[in-house]
Amino acid sequence: MLPFQIQFKPGQTVYGQVVYGAKKAIVSGLLRPADHFPSVRQLSQELKINPNTAHKVVSALINDGLLEVLPGVGTVVAKSPAPSRAARRELLSNDVERVVVEALKLELGLDDVTSAITQTWQRITKPKL
Amino acid sequence: MQTALLPHLIWKDLRHVRVVFGLWLLLLLAQGVLIGSGFSVGPGQMLWQIAYTILAMGIPILQGLVLVILIPLLIQDEALVGTTAFWFTRPISRGTVLVAKVLFVVGLLVIPPLVVELLVFLVNGIQTRDIVRALPQVLYTSLSLIVPIAALSTLTRSFARFAIWLVSVSMAVMAFGFVVQFGRMLFSMETFMTDSQNTSLLFSRSIAAGLCGIVGGALVIGNQYLTRRMRTSFVILIVTVASSICVQMLWNYDFFKRPESAANTSTFRTDSVSVALNPKSVFAKDALQFSPMSDPRTSISARFKFSAVPHGYQLEIADVQSELTFADGTKLPSGKVTALPGLPDQWWASALSEAIDGVPVLNGDPDSGEVFGQVFSLDTSIFQERKSESATLRGTLSLKAKYLTVVGRLPLRSGARMVDGSRHVEIATVVKQTTGCRLILRERKLNLWSTSTFSQFNPLAGDGGVYLLVNRARNQAILPDQNFNFDMASTFLQATAMLVNRSIVLDFSGSRRDKEIVLVDADWLAGAELVRVQAESAGTLKRELTADNFVLSPKK
Amino acid sequence: MNAIIETNMLSFRYGAQEAVRDLNLTVPQGSIFALLGPNGAGKTTTLKALMNIVEPTSGEAFVMGVPTTRLGPKEFQRIGYVSENQELPEWMTVGAFLDYCRALYPTWDAAFCSRLTEQFQLPLDRKLKQLSRGMKMKAALLSSLAYRPRLLVLDEPFSGLDPLARDEFISGMLALVDESDWTIVISSHDIEEVERLVDWVGFLEKGGLRLCEPVAKLLERFRRIEVVLATGAVRESPPRLPHPDWLDVSVQSHALRFVESQYQADETNRRVQEIYPDAKEIQSSPMSLREIFVALARCPQTSTLKK
Numbered sequence: 002m003l004p005f006q007i008q009f010k011p012g013q014t015v016y017g018q019v020v021y022g023a024k025k026a027i028v029s030g031l032l033r034p035a036d037h038f039p040s041v042r043q044l045s046q047e048l049k050i051n052p053n054t055a056h057k058v059v060s061a062l063i064n065d066g067l068l069e070v071l072p073g074v075g076t077v078v079a080k081s082p083a084p085s086r087a088a089r090r091e092l093l094s095n096d097v098e099r100v101v102v103e104a105l106k107l108e109l110g111l112d113d114v115t116s117a118i119t120q121t122w123q124r125i126t127k128p129k130l
Numbered sequence: 131m132q133t134a135l136l137p138h139l140i141w142k143d144l145r146h147v148r149v150v151f152g153l154w155l156l157l158l159l160a161q162g163v164l165i166g167s168g169f170s171v172g173p174g175q176m177l178w179q180i181a182y183t184i185l186a187m188g189i190p191i192l193q194g195l196v197l198v199i200l201i202p203l204l205i206q207d208e209a210l211v212g213t214t215a216f217w218f219t220r221p222i223s224r225g226t227v228l229v230a231k232v233l234f235v236v237g238l239l240v241i242p243p244l245v246v247e248l249l250v251f252l253v254n255g256i257q258t259r260d261i262v263r264a265l266p267q268v269l270y271t272s273l274s275l276i277v278p279i280a281a282l283s284t285l286t287r288s289f290a291r292f293a294i295w296l297v298s299v300s301m302a303v304m305a306f307g308f309v310v311q312f313g314r315m316l317f318s319m320e321t322f323m324t325d326s327q328n329t330s331l332l333f334s335r336s337i338a339a340g341l342c343g344i345v346g347g348a349l350v351i352g353n354q355y356l357t358r359r360m361r362t363s364f365v366i367l368i369v370t371v372a373s374s375i376c377v378q379m380l381w382n383y384d385f386f387k388r389p390e391s392a393a394n395t396s397t398f399r400t401d402s403v404s405v406a407l408n409p410k411s412v413f414a415k416d417a418l419q420f421s422p423m424s425d426p427r428t429s430i431s432a433r434f435k436f437s438a439v440p441h442g443y444q445l446e447i448a449d450v451q452s453e454l455t456f457a458d459g460t461k462l463p464s465g466k467v468t469a470l471p472g473l474p475d476q477w478w479a480s481a482l483s484e485a486i487d488g489v490p491v492l493n494g495d496p497d498s499g500e501v502f503g504q505v506f507s508l509d510t511s512i513f514q515e516r517k518s519e520s521a522t523l524r525g526t527l528s529l530k531a532k533y534l535t536v537v538g539r540l541p542l543r544s545g546a547r548m549v550d551g552s553r554h555v556e557i558a559t560v561v562k563q564t565t566g567c568r569l570i571l572r573e574r575k576l577n578l579w580s581t582s583t584f585s586q587f588n589p590l591a592g593d594g595g596v597y598l599l600v601n602r603a604r605n606q607a608i609l610p611d612q613n614f615n616f617d618m619a620s621t622f623l624q625a626t627a628m629l630v631n632r633s634i635v636l637d638f639s640g641s642r643r644d645k646e647i648v649l650v651d652a653d654w655l656a657g658a659e660l661v662r663v664q665a666e667s668a669g670t671l672k673r674e675l676t677a678d679n680f681v682l683s684p685k686k
Numbered sequence: 687m688n689a690i691i692e693t694n695m696l697s698f699r700y701g702a703q704e705a706v707r708d709l710n711l712t713v714p715q716g717s718i719f720a721l722l723g724p725n726g727a728g729k730t731t732t733l734k735a736l737m738n739i740v741e742p743t744s745g746e747a748f749v750m751g752v753p754t755t756r757l758g759p760k761e762f763q764r765i766g767y768v769s770e771n772q773e774l775p776e777w778m779t780v781g782a783f784l785d786y787c788r789a790l791y792p793t794w795d796a797a798f799c800s801r802l803t804e805q806f807q808l809p810l811d812r813k814l815k816q817l818s819r820g821m822k823m824k825a826a827l828l829s830s831l832a833y834r835p836r837l838l839v840l841d842e843p844f845s846g847l848d849p850l851a852r853d854e855f856i857s858g859m860l861a862l863v864d865e866s867d868w869t870i871v872i873s874s875h876d877i878e879e880v881e882r883l884v885d886w887v888g889f890l891e892k893g894g895l896r897l898c899e900p901v902a903k904l905l906e907r908f909r910r911i912e913v914v915l916a917t918g919a920v921r922e923s924p925p926r927l928p929h930p931d932w933l934d935v936s937v938q939s940h941a942l943r944f945v946e947s948q949y950q951a952d953e954t955n956r957r958v959q960e961i962y963p964d965a966k967e968i969q970s971s972p973m974s975l976r977e978i979f980v981a982l983a984r985c986p987q988t989s990t991l992k993k
Contacts, residue, residue: 009882011974011977014902016902042863046860046861048882049856050882051882051883052860053717053885054885132759135789135790145782146777213739213771214771214772216773216775218737218738218739219765219772220762220790221758221760221761221762221763222759
C-alpha cells in the first residue's frame with residue numbers, strides 16, 4: 002500500500018499527476034522527513050504505471066530536493082525546512098484556476114467567487130457544537 | 131538439435147498417452163499369449179471356433195484402432211499445422227521434436243511388437259534362422275500402419291480433423307481403386323481374370339503398395355517437420371496415394387513366385403508323356419459372366435488322360451490353348467479358358483503309391499491319372515449353331531509336374547511328432563471308432579513370407595500335402611475321408627499371424643463313397659502308421675493334344 | 687534509440703485480402719509499446735509475423751536483430767509470447783506445464799515462478815482445460831515471465847478477462863520490471879487498462895501504420911476544441927473547408943467542436959479565427975489516450991469530413 006493516494010484524471014500526464022500527488026503528500030505533512038518513500042518498483046506496481054515514468058517521478062523529486070537516497074536504507078523523504086507558504090500556495094494553484102475558469106464560464110464576477118469561497122470556508126471550519 | 135531436451139519431451143509424451151499406450155501394450159501381450167501359448171481349436175467345435183476367430187481377428191483390429199488414436203494424440207501435442215500451437219513461440223526446434231517423436235515411435239511402438247514376436251517364437255522353439263527371417267516382416271507390418279497414420283497426423287491439427295481426413299482419404303482411395311478395377315473388368319477382362327487368380331502376385335502388389343506408402347509417408351513427415359511447407363507436403367501426399375494405387379493395380383514383379391523350370395531332368399523323363407482327351411467325358415455349360423457387356427459364352431470341359439507319366443509324379447493343367455477345325459474347313463479358336471480355383475487337391479493313386487514304396491492306395495479316386503478341366507470356350511450363339519458337328523480339336527496344354535514324396539512318418543500314438551521344415555506336427559489323440567479311427571493332430575507352422583509354408587495369400591488352398599494311413603504288413607494304404615468341416619479360425623488366423631497353431635481332424639473309415647474297402651479295426655491299426663506325403667514342384671512342360679471326332683455337345 | 691523490433695515494408699496477404707500492407711514499424715528497446723487499432727486492422731497478424739508463426743508475403747522484419755524467419759531456440763529463450771489464440775497443452779496440469787517449460791529455458795527463475803504462482807493464485811494440480819479463461823491467460827503469462835524474457839509480446843491479453851483478472855495480469859507484467867533489460871509489446875483494442883502503462887503507441891489502420899510515437903508527444907498534440915460561436919449565428923456548414931489536421935468536426939447550434947491533432951495554442955486559435963472570425967470563445971481540453979484512439983478510429987485517414 003502506498004502512503005498517498007492518486008486519482009488519475011484524463012488530460013494530464015501520468016508523470017505530472019504522480020509528481021503532484023507526491024509533492025502534496027510531502028508538503029502537507031502526510032509524509033514526514035525520514036519516512037520511507039516507495040521504490041520505483043512499488044510505485045509502478047501499486048499505481049499500475051510505466052516503470053520508466055515511476056523512475057522519472059522519483060528522479061524529479063530527488064532533483065527538487067524532496068527526496069534523498071540513503072545508502073543501505075533506500076529512498077526517504079528529505080529533511081528540509083518546513084515548506085514555505087509560497088510552495089504550499091503553488092500546490093493550490095490548479096484548483097484555483099479551475100474555480101476561476103468555471104466562474105468565467107458561468108459569467109460570474111470576482112465578488113461572487115470571493116463570497117462563495119468565504120461562505121464555504123465558514124461552513125467547513127465552523128466549530129461543531 | 132537440442133539433445134538435452136529429448137528425454138524431457140519423450141517423457142512428457144509418454145505421460146500424455148499413457149492410458150492409450152497401456153491399452154495397446156495389453157493388446158500386444160494378449161496377442162502374444164494367444165499365439166505363443168500354442169492354443170489351437172479344432173474344426174467342428176463351433177463355439178470355440180467362433181470365440182477364437184473373434185479373438186484372433188479382433189485383437190489385431192483393435193490394435194490398429196488404438197494406434198489410430200495414439201499416434202495423432204502423440205504427434206498433435208506439437209501440432210505442425212495452423213497458427214495456434216503453443217510450441218511455435220517456445221525454444222524447441224522442429225528438428226528436436228521430430229527426433230523425439232521418431233524415438234518414441236521406434237522405441238515404444240515398433241520395438242515392442244518385435245520383442246513380443248521374438249518371445250513367441252522362442253517359447254515355441256522356432257529356430258534362430260527363422261526368427262531372423264521374421265524380423266523384416268514384423269517391421270513391414272508395423273511401419274505400413276504407423277507411417278501413413280503419422281503422416282496424416284502431421285498434416286492435421288486436431289484429432290477431429292485427422293479423423294475426417296482419414297475417412298476421406300480412405301474413401302477416396304477405395305472409390306478410385308474401384309473405378310480403376312471396374313474399368314479394367316470392362317475393357318480388359320482377360321488380364322483382370324488372370325491377375326485375380328494369381329494370388330501371390332496380388333499379395334506382392336499389396337506389399338509393394340505398402341512400401342510405397344511407407345516411403346511417401348516418411349517424406350511427408352520429414353517435409354512437415356523440417357520445412358513446414360504445407361503445399362509441398364500435400365503434393366507428396368497426393369503423389370504417394372496415386373502411386374500406391376497404381377502399384378496396387380499394375381505392379382508386375384511377383385516376390386513370392388518360385389521360378390519354375392522346365393521339367394526334363396535325369397530323374398524325370400517327360401519325353402514320352404502324352405495326353406489324350408476322353409471324348410465321352412466332354413460336357414458343356416454356361417461360362418461365368420463377369421462383364422455385362424459381353425455376349426454369353428459357353429465353356430466345354432473334359433477329362434484328360436495322361437500316359438507314360440513317370441512313377442511318383444502327377445500333372446496339373448495350368449493353361450489350355452486350343453482351336454477347333456470343322457468339317458467345312460472353318461477354324462474356331464477358343465476364348466480364354468479359365469482354370470477353376472479352389473478345387474481340393476487332386477491326388478493320383480499311382481503317384482501316391484509310388485511315394486510310399488509301392489503300397490497301393492485302396493480308396494483313391496478310380497479315375498485318378500486323369501485330370502478334369504476346361505478345354506474350350508466360345509460364344510453361346512456359335513455353340514448353339516455348331517454343337518452337334520464333328521470337328522478336330524487341336525491344342526497345347528501347359529502343365530505343371532509335381533513329385534510326391536514322403537516328408538514324415540508318425541506311429542499311431544499320442545505324442546508322436548514329426549518336423550517338416552517349419553511345420554511341426556504332433557498327434558494329440560487317437561480315437562478308435564466303430565469303423566475306423568479318428569486322429570486329432572496339432573500342427574504348428576510358420577507363416578513367414580520367406581518360407582514355403584506361407585499361405586497368407588491363399589488361405590483357402592490346400593497346403594500341398596496329404597496324410598495317409600499305411601499298413602505295410604498287409605500292403606494296404608488308405609486316404610482320410612473327405613470332411614468338410616471348415617476350419618474358420620485357422621483360416622482367418624493365417625491372414626494375420628506369423629505362427630499358426632491349428633488342430634487337424636482326420637477320419638479314416640477305409641471306405642470310398644460309403645462302400646467299405648478296408649476294414650480298419652484294432653488289428654489293422656496296430657500295424658499302421660501315419661504318413662504325410664507332400665507334392666513338390668518338379669517343373670513345367672507343354673504337350674500337344676489332338677482329338678478327332680470332337681463334338682461340342684455329344685449325346686449320351 | 688535502440689530498436690528491438692523493426693519491420694521493413696512488411697506485408698501479409700490472406701488470399702486476396704491484404705491484412706498488413708508495407709508496414710514500417712519500430713519498437714524501441716526498453717519501452718512499453720501499445721499496438722492499437724480497430725478490429726481487423728492487422729495487429730494480430732503483425733505480431734504473428736514477428737513471432738514467425740506466419741511467414742510474411744513480402745518485406746522483412748527483425749526481432750532482437752535477427753530476421754524473424756530465422757528465429758530459433760536461442761532467441762525464443764529470451765522471448766515471451768501470450769495470445770488469447772494460443773492453445774496450451776490442455777491435458778497438462780498447471781504444475782506439469784510449468785515443469786515442462788522450465789526445462790526449456792536456462793534463465794528460468796524458480797523462486798520468481800513460485801512467487802507469481804502464489805500471486806496469481808494458480809492451482810498447480812488443476813488441468814489447464816479446467817481453468818477459466820482468466821486463469822488460463824495468467825498461467826500462459828506466468829509461463830512466459832518466469833524466465834525474465836527480454837521481449838514480452840502480448841496479443842489482446844485482456845479480452846474476455848474480468849477486471850480483477852486484468853488487474854492481476856498487469857501486476858504480473860510489471861513484476862518483470864525488476865530486470866534492466868526488457869521491452870513489452872501489447873496489442874489491444876481496449877486501451878483503458880494500459881493507458882497509464884504505455885510510453886509508445888503505434889496505431890494500425892487497415893494494415894498500415896497511421897502513427898507511431900511516444901505517448902507524451904501524442905498527449906501533447908491532441909486537444910479537444912470547442913468553439914463558442916456568436917449568439918444567433920447558426921451554421922450548417924463551415925464557410926471554408928476545415929484544416930486537414932482537424933478530426934471529427936461537427937457544428938451544432940452555437941458550437942463548433944473538433945479534435946485538433948497538431949495542437950499549438952496560438953496556431954490553433956489562429957486557424958479557428960480564420961474560419962470563424964466571430965468566434966467568441968475557444969476552449970481546449972486535453973484528451974486521454976482512449977479518447978484519442980476513438981477519434982482516430984472514427985476518422986480513418988481515407989474518409990472525408992463528417993458533418
